[in-house]
Amino acid sequence: MRVAVIGAGAIGGTIAALLDRAGHDVEVTARGATLAAIAAEGLRLDGKWGEHTARVAAGATLTRTPEIAFLATKAQDAASALTANRDQLGNVPLVVVQNGLEGLETVARALPDSPAFGALALYAAQNVEPGRVTITATGTTVVDRSRQAAALLSSVMPAQVTDNFRGAQWTKLVINMVNGTPAATGLPVQRTVADRRLRPIVTALIREAARAGLAHGVHFDPIQGLSHAGVRFVAAAPLWAGQVLPRLMARRMGAVPNLGSTLQSLKRGQLTEIDYLNGAVVAQAAAVGQRAPVNQAVTDAVHEVERTGRFFTPDELAERVRAAARG
Numbered sequence: 001m002r003v004a005v006i007g008a009g010a011i012g013g014t015i016a017a018l019l020d021r022a023g024h025d026v027e028v029t030a031r032g033a034t035l036a037a038i039a040a041e042g043l044r045l046d047g048k049w050g051e052h053t054a055r056v057a058a059g060a061t062l063t064r065t066p067e068i069a070f071l072a073t074k075a076q077d078a079a080s081a082l083t084a085n086r087d088q089l090g091n092v093p094l095v096v097v098q099n100g101l102e103g104l105e106t107v108a109r110a111l112p113d114s115p116a117f118g119a120l121a122l123y124a125a126q127n128v129e130p131g132r133v134t135i136t137a138t139g140t141t142v143v144d145r146s147r148q149a150a151a152l153l154s155s156v157m158p159a160q161v162t163d164n165f166r167g168a169q170w171t172k173l174v175i176n177m178v179n180g181t182p183a184a185t186g187l188p189v190q191r192t193v194a195d196r197r198l199r200p201i202v203t204a205l206i207r208e209a210a211r212a213g214l215a216h217g218v219h220f221d222p223i224q225g226l227s228h229a230g231v232r233f234v235a236a237a238p239l240w241a242g243q244v245l246p247r248l249m250a251r252r253m254g255a256v257p258n259l260g261s262t263l264q265s266l267k268r269g270q271l272t273e274i275d276y277l278n279g280a281v282v283a284q285a286a287a288v289g290q291r292a293p294v295n296q297a298v299t300d301a302v303h304e305v306e307r308t309g310r311f312f313t314p315d316e317l318a319e320r321v322r323a324a325a326r327g
């Protein structure tokens with residue numbers, strides 16, 4: 001099949017390399033050092049799903065119209081990446097593999113005629129150097145309705161279809177509450193969850209996200225063992241009891257340190273998706289008259305790291321969060 005992948009970073013690189021390994025005809029878009037590395041050495045994949053070097057066609061924009069396309073940029077780059085490839089994407093099924101709640105709305109604005117489907121990756125991929133991706137933890141991909149995309153993905157990785165994609169996006173948003181403390185402190189997810197000063201913060205982030213979603217009437221779609229009932233539990237539980245959830249999430253990630261996709265951006269000196277994750281929780285909570293002070297504090301802290309390049313110590317972050325919760 002003729003496949004396009006827009007944004008050959010951690011997730012796009014994984015999808016492109018696995019589809020190339022399965023014999024599909026893959027073209028990717030990339031930029032800067034990543035584009036130069038893929039052109040020179042191919043797209044290299046290693047880690048939990050094996051090793052493969054994909055000699056895929058690569059350019060700044062697509063040169064041909066694919067049968068199916070995947071968008072795998074960070075949320076803040078989606079609109080410009082789509083606009084740059086508009087000429088090749090008319091009526092092409094587009095699978096948007098992105099965290100946060102806004103991916104499909106962005107496509108509807110940029111390419112109103114495109115049949116777009118959302119997808120949520122539950123594996124952990126690290127863009128260790130330009131053109132090289134390591135899978136540090138395996139996991140399924142949840143795909144919105146499109147059986148074509150699910151069939152294609154499930155031929156190379158675990159994938160499942162949902163009829164409740166909005167609910168799945170919210171469950172994933174709750175899961176992504178593990179991204180903020182690594183981005184603020186520079187520590188891998190597993191270490192932030194193991195830390196007695198940071199674990200209550202992660203739990204409070206999760207609780208605020210769960211409460212906002214429930215207030216919006218969301219039915220959380222079950223993902224990787226986190227069900228609607230589980231979300232209701234964590235929304236109502238005191239922090240000491242709710243801590244079971246981040247502990248389970250960290251255990252599921254296994255032993256290889258997982259930076260999370262947000263900290264990975266900072267390590268490359270880039271801006272993050274934080275406004276689409278913790279920032280989205282603040283906005284969604286405000287829309288139903290709730291406050292989300294811990295998400296606001298972590299969003300602000302990550303923006304400060306973007307500006308200064310200096311991570312917070314666990315004590316500094318805990319103090320920030322205490323002050324925000326008091327105020």
Ligand SMILES: NC(=O)C1=CN([C@@H]2O[C@H](COP(=O)(O)OP(=O)(O)OC[C@H]3O[C@@H](n4cnc5c(N)ncnc54)[C@H](OP(=O)(O)O)[C@@H]3O)[C@@H](O)[C@H]2O)C=CC1
Nearest residue numbers: 007008009010011029030073077081098099121124125261
């Ligand atoms: N990494 C992970 O483990 C997981 C990530 N996700 C989600 O998947 C999505 C993708 O994340 P991830 O793969 O980590 O992000 P990456 O930053 O690793 O990859 C995004 C890639 O898109 C490229 N890009 C951005 N704009 C353009 C453009 N206009 N044209 C061509 N290429 C472009 C970036 O290039 P450049 O480097 O130059 O900016 C980068 O290589 C995010 O929403 C993330 O939250 C979900 C689950 C797990």
Ligand SMILES: CC(C)(CO)C(=O)C(=O)O
Nearest residue numbers: 122123124258260261262
């Ligand atoms: C599931 C998780 C936490 C995997 O790393 C992720 O979605 C991310 O890093 O953005």
